Structure formats: C-alpha cells, structure tokens
Amino acid sequence: MRLEPCTLHPFPCTVYPEPCTIFQTMTHWRLFRNTSRSVSTAEGLAVDDTLPQSVATHGSPPILHLYTFVPSVIVGKYQDIESALKLDRCKARGIEYNRRSTGGGTVIMGPEIIALGLGINVDWPGLERGGVGGVFESLSRVFIRALDALGVPSQFQPKNDIQVSGKKIAGLSAAAETGKSLLFHTSFLVDFDVELMTDIMNTPLVKLSDKGYNCFSQRMTTVREEIGKKIPVETAMDAIRKGFEAEFGIQFKEDEPDAWEKESIQAFIRDRYTKPGWIFSHKHPRSRMGVGRIKTRGGLLEIYLSLSGGSIENVVITGDFFSTTQDINRIENALKWASAREESIGEKLSQVWREDMIYGVDVPTLTRAILLAKENQVRL
C-alpha cells in the first residue's frame, strides 16, 4: 500500500493512495477482519490499542477490528486479576489471561465469541456525544441492528450492555485515548462455554455453581441459543459490519495494518501485553466477596456480592421469592459498579424499583440484605 498525504482530507491521510473525499463524504472506514485464525490475547489487544493511535496521530479514518481470540480470559484495566480469576485453573487448562486497556469486568473469549475493537474520533458524525451514556448508546444501535439481521430482537440496557429478553448477549467498554480518539471493545456471544467460566472465574455466580448452570443461563444468552441453531462466526461478523454501515452511513474498505501500525502493534505486544507488570497491575487490597441471607415475607433472599474498592463489581440476587428474570437482571444491572454505600444502594434500587418487583420484598429489605453481604465479605 502506498502512503502519501491526501490533499482533500482535513487530517494528513496516510491510508488511501489517491486524493480522496473520505472525510467529506464520510463513506469509508477501514476494516481489519481476521477470520483465518484465532489470535493470542497479546496480538488482539495490541492491534486494538493501535487503532485510536492511528486515528489520532496517523491520519486514519475510523478502524474496525473484527476477530476472535484463542480460549482466553481478559480483565478490565483496573481489575485485580488475581481476585477476578483462578489463575491456577487457567494455567492447568491452557487458558490465556491478560488485561485490556478499557474498563469493565472480566470477559471469557474464544473462537466462538467475536472480539471487536473500534478506534474512532469522538467528534465523528453519528457518534452521540451526550455524555458517556450517549456514546455507548450510539454503538449499541449497531449491535441491535446486527442481532436483528440474525433474527434476534434485542435492546440496549444502559449503560453498557445489549440484552435479549433481559439476558446479556454483548457488552461494551471504552477508553478515551490520544487526543480526541476513543477505543471501544465489545464481546459478542455467538456461543459460550459456561463450564469454562465456572472453572476459571471468581464471580459470585461461581459460588452458585452447585445449584447448576441455571444462574448463568438466566443472565446470559448467545446467538446460537436464541436462534436455535449453529451459525458461523463469519455470518455474525458480516451482520456487525452491515450494522456499522447502516448506522453510520459509511462503507468499509477491507484493509490491514500498514508499516507504522505494524510497528505500533509489535511495541504494544513487547512493552505491554507480554509484561507481568501490566498484566498483574492494579491489585486491590479491598477486593472481596460476601453473602447476605435474610428471610423476608416473600421468601429467602440471598445476595452474592463482590466488591472492588468501594464499588460493587458484581451482585447476584437469588432465593425462593417470586420475580422474573428480567426484573432481577434489571436490579442487578442497576447496582453493578455503583458505590457500595447504603445511600447509594438505596438510590440505585429506587431508580428501577416498582411495586412487587420481587414479591414481598421492598427496597429497604433488599438494601439490608446487600449490606449484610457487604458485612460478611472476605478477602479473595
């Protein structure tokens, strides 16, 4: 590929060889699509980190990276990896682990889960700028379109998830990078290995594994589960690509990293994603998990809570009360990443609460059970 400045481009364009009207017509983005093999965590994440750099300093239009990882597990930038994962089980099973540069929690990745990296300038037309939630929402519409094309109706669950009938099917995370550029990560579940998740992750859900996998299936779903048949990962990638094109009014040009980008990718692999200093950074002395059980008028209420610092990293509400999967997921989602202070818990619950959401349980009772789980927490 020849690299030379583009005379019509507001930034120096090093991507397209001919003078172009890309930014004027806003029709072309670049697509790095890898369907030939699943990549290591270091390689995939290094390519993703290069995307916003290339957009910010190398004159590239937005770049979408669609690929799959080898069987692996990836924590959010500020998670405590030793608390989040059973590293001995990862090693025993040959599961790679690493840390990404965007926020959020732990994700299991593998050949049946589409990984997506997007580098884009925050001022790009069509990217909502109404705060953090607005940006996530504009990206979520891409995945809703893609799922719709696959025959799966879905909804955006503010602020970060795409859900099908209250069950998570895709999650978004993001980081502000160089200049005005952003990096987005998404994991899109075509299929999912619940047994693997149970074995290698330290989530409150794992505590419930003796009750079967029902807790997972009530909270997560996959494309294959929803449509009832196997579909190739490539088909789902095509749907995502078309979702972007329709949502942003653009077309993709299939491309690959240029020399500058390849150098950047190698630097990220060498200096970040193979370095224990990066992978094991951000140890939280206060990463803890606890269980709260109380008897209520509506039945036994059990709360499984994990904290990271002063924030709720994960919460599972279970017991023998009457409620719906959607309502429980809505409550759990409202609490996720909220402050674990009593007034904050009460406020978050009140924002989503309606009468008899959990039959026989009210906001003060649920708050009390969560605080009990917090009191009972033990160091992971």
Next chain:
Amino acid sequence: MADVKGYNMPDDLYYHKDHAWARVDGTKVTVGMNDFFQKEAGDIVFIDLPDTEEEVSQGEVCGKIQSRKWIGKLVAPISGEIIETNEAIEDDTSLVNSDPYDKGWILAIEASNLDEELGSLMKGDALVAFIEAEVKRAEEEKAKAK
C-alpha cells in the same frame, strides 16, 4: 455557590474545558472534577492517580477516571509539580460524585506558571456560556438518540 443550568459550579473556582476545577491558594492549586462531569459520567469506580513529584503541563493528561466501563481522562488545568493526591478517593471513589468540590478533590499542584495560565481557565460569564453550551449539546444528542 453558582447554579448553572442545575449544576453546582462554585464562583471561587477556575474551570478547565475538560471539566477539571482548580482552587487557587497562593501557588498551591487543588484540582477535582466539576459537577457537570460527575453527573454526566455517573458512578466513578476507579481513579488512576499520578505520582507525587511528577511534573505536569496545562492540558496534559495526568490521570484516568473510570465510570462503569468507560475510562476517561483527568487533564491538568495548571502546570506544575504534583505535591499531593487524595488518598481518601482511592478507598471511596464515590466521593467524587457525592462531594466533588470538597472531600472529592483529586490532587494538588504547586503551580509553576500560575498567573499566565489562569487566564485560559474559565470563570463567571465565560463559564456560564460554556456550561450552557455543553448542556445544550448533550440535550440535542440525547434527543437525537431517541
């Protein structure tokens, strides 16, 4: 205390366009994130603070702030040496939401070029116009998203 479109923006502070505030006491400048930022970002779950004795320039990214799954930037409103960071917010990041101008302060800088740089920060009418524009933009984008 000034209320600008429902956001608490104290009159005695200076404001950077990336939503950091600066409280000036001699050459010591205390820094935090303003009420507009904390409301738009939502629950702050992690703050990546710089080390003390680090030199920063006005407009330079000197830390990261995570709200749920979003990692945003903390931009230094003033140049100088970081002389202090707020250890309390490492334990309880919600202070940035609940008390952004007092207990939720983030770091302090010993300013190196204060007189010149204060001129590029906002106060008074300029701040009101800025926040009104930010609010309008956010409302327009949210309306478009519906």
